[in-house]
Structures are given as structure tokens and as C-alpha cells.
Amino acid sequence: MPPKNSSSSLPSKFRFMFLLFSFLLGTASAQLSSSYYATTCPSALSIIKSAVNAAVAVEKRMGASLLRLHFHDCFVQGCDASILLDDTATFTGEKTANPNINSVRGYDVVDTIKSQLESSCPGVVSCADILAVAARDSVVALGGSSWKVPLGRRDSTTASLSAANTDLPAPTSSxxxxxxxxxxxxxxxxxxxxxxxxxxxxxxxxxxxxxxxxxxxxxxxxxxxxxxxxxxxxxxxxxxxxxxxxxxxxxxxxxxxxxxxxxxxxxxxxxxxxxxxxxxxxxxxxxxxxxxxxxxxxxxxxxGNISPLTGSSGQIRTNCRKVN
Missing domain, CATH: 1.10.420.10 (Peroxidase, domain 2)
Structure with missing residues (x-):
């Protein structure tokens, strides 16, 4: 058995250090940042804010609806814009879940924001980040205080009708x-x-x-x-x-x-x-x-930091209602 300081033990140490470094690097890359779009889409926040303010000016209730949209998204699969995916012949999303159907609204406002962002910075700003920023801007538009929204979420390619039916707290909850x-x-x-x-x-x-x-x-x-x-x-x-x-x-x-x-x-x-x-x-x-x-x-x-998709996970949807 070689002594503890033998060179034969070095490769395993290096492997451990490499794995530790990789883990820390992965953790760092998963961190959201309020300045995430500072260089890739500097107009992102102003575009979202203007669209939210315009929507709330038309109907004040829309501010509450956009805030709720972010909440209903984050509680199902994390803040990944899964709630925005439309049903198709081969895909069932979350819009028809009991807490959402005939209740959650504001999808058209998100569509408008996404369209404007795609014109300004194609393929850069995620639908999940739009929901997070729009929620903050809605609160501010109705007299609430602001906060810095950490950004860098990516969009899911999946949704969960069952989780939407079970994970969102009901109005009858104790x-x-x-x-x-x-x-x-x-x-x-x-x-x-x-x-x-x-x-x-x-x-x-x-x-x-x-x-x-x-x-x-x-x-x-x-x-x-x-x-x-x-x-x-x-x-x-x-x-x-x-x-x-x-x-x-x-x-x-x-x-x-x-x-x-x-x-x-x-x-x-x-x-x-x-x-x-x-x-x-x-x-x-x-x-x-x-x-x-x-x-x-x-x-x-x-x-807003519940299980976000970051790095190479998920995608940046071109249309918030469907996967690319």
C-alpha cells in the first residue's frame, strides 16, 4: 500500500478538484442576474415596461392578471413560461387546468411584448423573463414599490397539466x-x-x-x-x-x-x-x-427563482405559445 503522499494518489485528487470546480462553475452559471440583458438587449426592460403600462392604462385589472400569470407559472415546473404553451393535437399544456381555465389572462399582452422584443433583439429575451419583469412592472404601475428582477431564465419545452391542478393553492385552502x-x-x-x-x-x-x-x-x-x-x-x-x-x-x-x-x-x-x-x-x-x-x-x-432553466437547458422561444 503506497504512503499517503505518494504521487499515485494525485490523479484522484485532481479528479476531485476538477469535479468540484465543474460543480461550482455549474452553480455559478445557474445564477440569475438583474443585468443579464445589459449588452445583448439593452432595451428589453424599457420595452416590457412600456407595454405593461399601456395595458394597465387600458384596464387596471390587467396589472393583477400579469402578476398572477407569473405566480401560476412559477408554481408549476418552476419559472419556465410553461403556462404560456398552447395545447396542440399532440401536446396538452396548463391553460385548461382548473386553477387556470377561464381565469388566468394576459396572454395577449405577453404576445405583444414578445413580438416587440423579437423585433428589437431576436432570440434573446425569454418568455419566462418577460413574465417576471411584467409582474414587477404591473405592481409599480398600480402604486407598489419596485425591486430588481434577476434575469436569465430560459423557456421550457414541456408543461404539466397535472402539476397545475395539484401544486397551485386553491381558494378553499386551509x-x-x-x-x-x-x-x-x-x-x-x-x-x-x-x-x-x-x-x-x-x-x-x-x-x-x-x-x-x-x-x-x-x-x-x-x-x-x-x-x-x-x-x-x-x-x-x-x-x-x-x-x-x-x-x-x-x-x-x-x-x-x-x-x-x-x-x-x-x-x-x-x-x-x-x-x-x-x-x-x-x-x-x-x-x-x-x-x-x-x-x-x-x-x-x-x-422568481423557483427552479429556473438556465445555461443550455430549455430554449428561448420565438413565440411564447409554442416551442421552437
Whole structure:
């Protein structure tokens, strides 16, 4: 048996060092960067921002829809734009999943953005990055704070209808189910509460809150009655009501204030303030807007980093609705 300092042991050491270096290099290449397009497409961020602002100017609800589009993408296969893929004769995407069908919208705005980017910088900016930036710009357009969006994601060539049906938290979820759904994606309960604050903008369909306004007891009675006028016990499934009854088109902390008054629209909303350990977080956000906005931005950055495709994985789709 050769001594430990024998040269015969060097090749294995070199192999280990090579493998370690390769691993570290691979890890580094997987890191996203807010300056990713600085040289390859310097106009990317301004193009996206202008298109988002134009869409929100036409319809303020679109800001909430674009924000939700990013969320529904990241929770299924990671932030890879899989949600944007259309069904074909041989491919089933995520658009017809229960949480998405007749509900998720904004695809046409993404198409417009992608078309403009392809004219300016062909084959450079991914659809997944468009979703991440558009979500941030939508929040800003409705009065929220900005954050630096890490970029460099690539687009998937696959989608998962089954994962879309199971991984996205339902509006009927209990607090423990919500915490578990976010934990499955590496997000903490605190980050879950912060991200739920996105419901300070946007609207929901009657079918998602009907059970709450007729069956839940932890709801303001006059609030429930007012909602029942627009959401009958049968029919009217697609009738809309604002998630934030106070200021539905302003990105503020009214959502949390509403929860204190038992005016959460969805069952899952009110679960955040229903005698559980997230009550204190809701109270804190209801009284400190800046804390909420800061935590929301940080949570969005973390959510946007769920299993991105980088390096040579995936592709840069020319058309966000189909693989190249």
C-alpha cells in the first residue's frame, strides 16, 4: 500500500478538484442576474415596461392578471413560461387546468411584448423573463414599490397539466394547506403571507368565493350580504368581485386591513387571519405599508427563482405559445 503522499494518489485528487470546480462553475452559471440583458438587449426592460403600462392604462385589472400569470407559472415546473404553451393535437399544456381555465389572462399582452422584443433583439429575451419583469412592472404601475428582477431564465419545452391542478393553492385552502403548498416551493409562511398581499389588487370569480359568502362564519355579515347580490347561490359563476373591497386597483396594504375586519373575499384569504400564527404578520402588514412592500418585493425575487432553466437547458422561444 503506497504512503499517503505518494504521487499515485494525485490523479484522484485532481479528479476531485476538477469535479468540484465543474460543480461550482455549474452553480455559478445557474445564477440569475438583474443585468443579464445589459449588452445583448439593452432595451428589453424599457420595452416590457412600456407595454405593461399601456395595458394597465387600458384596464387596471390587467396589472393583477400579469402578476398572477407569473405566480401560476412559477408554481408549476418552476419559472419556465410553461403556462404560456398552447395545447396542440399532440401536446396538452396548463391553460385548461382548473386553477387556470377561464381565469388566468394576459396572454395577449405577453404576445405583444414578445413580438416587440423579437423585433428589437431576436432570440434573446425569454418568455419566462418577460413574465417576471411584467409582474414587477404591473405592481409599480398600480402604486407598489419596485425591486430588481434577476434575469436569465430560459423557456421550457414541456408543461404539466397535472402539476397545475395539484401544486397551485386553491381558494378553499386551509392555513395549513397554504403553508404546505408554499413550503413545497421553498417559501416560508412569512413569505406566503407577503405574497398573498398581491390580492390587494385584482378580482375573483363568484365560483371561487361562493362557498365562503354563504357558509363561512368568520365573515363580516354585511360584506357577505353585499357579495351575495352579485354572486347568487346558483349561476353567475363568472361574475366578478374585487379581492380588496377598499381599493381594488391600488397596490397598498388595504387587503390586510380588510382581513382584520373579516372582509377577506376568499376562504384562503381569511385563513391568514383566523386565530392562527399568521395573525401577527397580517396585523403588522396592516399597520406598516412599507414593511409589506419591502417583504413583498423580496418574496417575489425568491419566488422568481423557483427552479429556473438556465445555461443550455430549455430554449428561448420565438413565440411564447409554442416551442421552437
Amino acid at each position: 392555513l395549513s394547506q397554504l403553508i404546505q403548498a408554499f413550503s413545497n416551493k421553498g417559501l416560508t409562511a412569512k413569505e406566503m403571507v407577503a405574497l398573498s398581499g398581491s390580492h390587494t389588487i385584482g378580482q375573483a370569480r363568484c365560483t371561487t368565493f361562493r362557498s365562503r359568502i354563504y357558509n363561512d362564519t368568520n365573515i363580516n355579515s354585511s360584506y357577505a350580504t353585499s357579495l351575495q347580490a352579485n354572486c347568487p347561490s346558483t349561476g353567475g359563476d363568472n361574475n366578478l368581485s374585487p379581492l380588496d373591497v377598499t381599493s381594488p386597483t391600488s397596490f397598498d396594504n388595504a387587503y390586510f386591513k380588510n382581513l382584520l375586519s373579516k372582509k377577506g373575499l376568499l376562504h384562503s384569504d381569511q385563513e391568514l387571519y383566523n386565530g392562527g400564527f399568521t395573525d401577527s404578520q397580517v396585523t403588522a402588514y396592516s399597520s406598516n405599508l412599507q414593511t409589506f412592500k419591502t417583504d413583498f418585493g423580496n418574496a417575489m425575487i425568491k419566488m
